[in-house]
Amino acid sequence: MTEPKVALVTGGASGIGAAVVHRLRADGWKAVVADIVVLAPGDDEIRCDVTSWEDNLAAVAHVEKTYGRLDFVHLNAGIATGEHDIEKLSLDRYRQVVAIDQDSVFYGLRAALPALRRAGGGDVIATSSLAGLTAVPFDPAYAMAKHAVVALVRSVGPVYASEGIRVNALCPGFSDTPIINEMRELLVASNQTITPVAHVVETVLGILASGAAGQAFLVGEDGKAVEYRFRGVPGPSIPLPSE
Numbered sequence: 001m002t003e004p005k006v007a008l009v010t011g012g013a014s015g016i017g018a019a020v021v022h023r024l025r026a027d028g029w030k031a032v033v034a035d036i037v038v039l040a041p042g043d044d045e046i047r048c049d050v051t052s053w054e055d056n057l058a059a060v061a062h063v064e065k066t067y068g069r070l071d072f073v074h075l076n077a078g079i080a081t082g083e084h085d086i087e088k089l090s091l092d093r094y095r096q097v098v099a100i101d102q103d104s105v106f107y108g109l110r111a112a113l114p115a116l117r118r119a120g121g122g123d124v125i126a127t128s129s130l131a132g133l134t135a136v137p138f139d140p141a142y143a144m145a146k147h148a149v150v151a152l153v154r155s156v157g158p159v160y161a162s163e164g165i166r167v168n169a170l171c172p173g174f175s176d177t178p179i180i181n182e183m184r185e186l187l188v189a190s191n192q193t194i195t196p197v198a199h200v201v202e203t204v205l206g207i208l209a210s211g212a213a214g215q216a217f218l219v220g221e222d223g224k225a226v227e228y229r230f231r232g233v234p235g236p237s238i239p240l241p242s243e
Contacts, residue, residue, distance in 0.1 A: 121164025157214015
């Protein structure tokens with residue numbers, strides 16, 4: 001009998017994360033929620049402050065101790081600022097957004113890499129946003145952090161692909177989750193599309209099936225994973241130093 005695959009989902013207690021966890025479990029995965037708020041701490045739920053390096057390490061260790069391996073990490077935790085004016089955005093809120101939206105992806109990826117190697121390879125999907133690909137005047141600090149996520153994924157993707165570890169970015173638009181509650185009326189009034197969470201989940205599964213690495217994916221029609229095509233901007237092609 002084939003052993004089930006094992007996933008760790010940060011921000012898995014609500015929104016996109018919770019929907020991904022539900023689908024993975026329905027498909028036979030063991031999926032562990034890592035969130036600042038968990039209702040039933042145990043094998044499948046662990047309290048995790050994603051802005052803490054130690055908590056990220058502890059979450060990965062918990063998964064390996066419980067299930068013996070780690071195959072997929074969805075680095076999904078995120079918040080918006082709700083402020084368009086950077087002069088009015090408090091510095092404490094700015095630091096909180098950068099810590100949750102940006103630092104947590106770096107910490108989560110770094111913490112997971114050894115476990116994915118021990119499993120013989122696997123997948124990491126970091127939730128960025130359309131705000132990671134385009135200008136967002138109504139929340140520039142959020143856009144800055146989400147751009148950083150895409151930059152990290154594109155930079156490390158080719159490096160870890162050689163080890164069978166595929167790192168990609170999920171870039172949904174306005175998904176029907178609590179993160180848009182403060183702006184929901186504005187979005188509806190301006191005829192912005194609000195994407196069903198089920199479509200985002202299908203995109204996650206599509207990314208896993210794609211075999212891609214170092215790419216950013218949009219949520220296409222009915223959840224089809226659509227690879228975003230970047231312009232061919234010249235970049236460094238310096239060989240990496242050997243170990």
